[in-house]
Structure formats: structure tokens, C-alpha cells
Amino acid sequence: MGTIIDDPRLRERRSVFTDRHDAGRQLGDLVRTLPGVRDPLVFAIPARGVPVGVEVAWALGAPLALAVVRKIQVPGKTEAGLGAVTWDGRVLINTDLQRALGLTEEVIGIATEKARENVQDRITRFRAGTKLPDPAGKTCILTDDGLASGFTMLAALESLRNRHHVKILVAVPTASAGSAEIVSREVDKLICLNIRTGPCFAVAEAYKRWYELSDGQVIAELSYARPGAKPRDPPPPSRAGP
Structure with a gap:
């Protein structure tokens, strides 16, 4: 079982993030303090995980790729x-x-x-003909906007782990305690700022502003994670809401 790293100040709390970008920035700030994160490669699960992944990638100075899971x-x-x-x-x-x-x-x-x-x-x-980068020798960081059941993340982990022998971390802003425990068994570390217990859990409850992203918004977000893009200048469209 991997290590679970959370923020004790945010346990059991709701509405702790302004939006996914705020959550991603806080998450990235935590991940970059961890030892052993060498040559990172960030994978975001679209669509909701992309704004989080953009911010984590910027914080680490890492490339961003898409782990397309449905x-x-x-x-x-x-x-x-x-x-x-x-x-x-x-x-x-x-x-x-x-x-x-x-x-x-x-x-x-x-x-x-x-x-x-x-x-x-x-x-x-979303990939526009590009292939997934080779993760060999890298620290792979899988991101989403949260873990409810955790099955989407488990599927992504299985595909990445079974094809490549790499170090894998999962970094998410929020998760149910049960899903955090289940997913942590499959990775080296699980980083989650806001862990909540109880029979009812919704990812959206961790956010003050939570909404679906259109395909156009996802594509615009991805443009800010490409080489040569200026971080947060201007802000990605999804920060303004749908």
C-alpha cells in the first residue's frame, strides 16, 4: 500500500477550493515539495481533470499528457x-x-x-494526432478533479502500469476516504488535499465553483500546457465559468 499524503487542515471540509485551477495550484505546490519526484510527467484525465493537471504541470515545470478514460x-x-x-x-x-x-x-x-x-x-x-509521451524513467503523476468511486483512476493506473514499469503518483484535490485507500494500494504515493469520510460523497462539494467543461474549453486549457505558452496570461477560459 502506498503512502497517503493529505492536508490535515482540510479534512472533512467542503467548499475548500475556489475552482479547479485553485485546487490544481494548491496541489502542485504540495507535490513539488515531495522528495523523489524526478523528471515528472503529468497525466490528466479529461475533461474535469485538465484544469487541475495544467496547474500541477506548471508548478512542476513538467509536460502534460492526457490519460483518456471514460x-x-x-x-x-x-x-x-x-x-x-x-x-x-x-x-x-x-x-x-x-x-x-x-x-x-x-x-x-x-x-x-x-x-x-x-x-x-x-x-x-484532444490529442490532435499526437502520441502519448514515453514515460520510461519518469515519475508519472496522474491527476483528476477528485475521486468518488475511484474506478476511473484505477482503470488509468492499470493501463499505465501494465504497459510501463514506472513510478506512479496520484494527485487529486479531493477524495472520499474509501476511494483514497483503495487507489493508494496501487501507487507509490497518493496526494490528496481534502479527504472526507461518511456515506455520501460528491467531488463537487469540495469546490465553490464546479461545472462541466465543453470540448472547446478543454482544448483551450491544453494550449496553456504546451511549450512556449505563458502561464495564466491570459487566464484559461474555464476560469470564467461556462
């Missing part, structure tokens, strides 16, 4: 996650939830195919 949605409940599909076609299913909901393999297959199509569409839109 949640497999429970039919009729778009916010509920049954599992995830990754950029290399890997599928991770929450079999306990599948049994609890009584979902057939046919239903799972249809939902998985929709997620797979979305992953390919996002790769085309």
Missing part, C-alpha cells in the same frame, strides 16, 4: 459509474455493483461500447 455509465443514471474504458481499450467493471443492480452482460456490453466510442472521439479531439 466512465461506463449505469443505464438511466449518467452520474453513476459502473466501470471505465481506457485509451488503450482496457475495460474495468465494478462487478459488485453489476450484481447489485442485476445488470445483464448484454446491458454491460452496450454501455461499454458507448464508453469506448467516447474514448476514441476524445483522443481524436
Whole structure:
């Protein structure tokens, strides 16, 4: 089990970040103080993890890449996650939830195919023909705007770890205590500023301003993480809200 690093001042609190950029800046400030983070490469899970990843990458002076993962949605409940599909076609299913909901393999297959199509569409839109950088010899840092069930992050970790023998950290602004513990078992370190316990958890509750990002906003965000871009001058469009 990896080490969990949090901010004791933020435990159990809500509305602790102004927005994802504020969260990413605070997260980046913490990550860059950690020993052993050499030659970092930041991976952000789109769309919500991109503003966080932009700020972490700037704080570390690191390149930013996209770990394109899509949640497999429970039919009729778009916010509920049954599992995830990754950029290399890997599928991770929450079999306990599948049994609890009584979902057939046919239903799972249809939902998985929709997620797979979305992953390919996002790769085309957001990567613009570029390939993932080679992570060999680097400290890989996976970011998102938070961990609820943790299944999306676990799927990303599985794809990255199984293809490359690299040091992996997960850095997120907020997480449920349960998901933080589960994900920490799969990484060298899990860095999470705001950990909350209790039966009900929502990533959005950690933010004063939380909203969905359009594809256009994601692409604009990514332009600020490319070589030659000036950090926060002007501010990325998503800071102004949708």
C-alpha cells in the first residue's frame, strides 16, 4: 500500500477550493515539495481533470499528457459509474455493483461500447494526432478533479502500469476516504488535499465553483500546457465559468 499524503487542515471540509485551477495550484505546490519526484510527467484525465493537471504541470515545470478514460455509465443514471474504458481499450467493471443492480452482460456490453466510442472521439479531439509521451524513467503523476468511486483512476493506473514499469503518483484535490485507500494500494504515493469520510460523497462539494467543461474549453486549457505558452496570461477560459 502506498503512502497517503493529505492536508490535515482540510479534512472533512467542503467548499475548500475556489475552482479547479485553485485546487490544481494548491496541489502542485504540495507535490513539488515531495522528495523523489524526478523528471515528472503529468497525466490528466479529461475533461474535469485538465484544469487541475495544467496547474500541477506548471508548478512542476513538467509536460502534460492526457490519460483518456471514460466512465461506463449505469443505464438511466449518467452520474453513476459502473466501470471505465481506457485509451488503450482496457475495460474495468465494478462487478459488485453489476450484481447489485442485476445488470445483464448484454446491458454491460452496450454501455461499454458507448464508453469506448467516447474514448476514441476524445483522443481524436484532444490529442490532435499526437502520441502519448514515453514515460520510461519518469515519475508519472496522474491527476483528476477528485475521486468518488475511484474506478476511473484505477482503470488509468492499470493501463499505465501494465504497459510501463514506472513510478506512479496520484494527485487529486479531493477524495472520499474509501476511494483514497483503495487507489493508494496501487501507487507509490497518493496526494490528496481534502479527504472526507461518511456515506455520501460528491467531488463537487469540495469546490465553490464546479461545472462541466465543453470540448472547446478543454482544448483551450491544453494550449496553456504546451511549450512556449505563458502561464495564466491570459487566464484559461474555464476560469470564467461556462
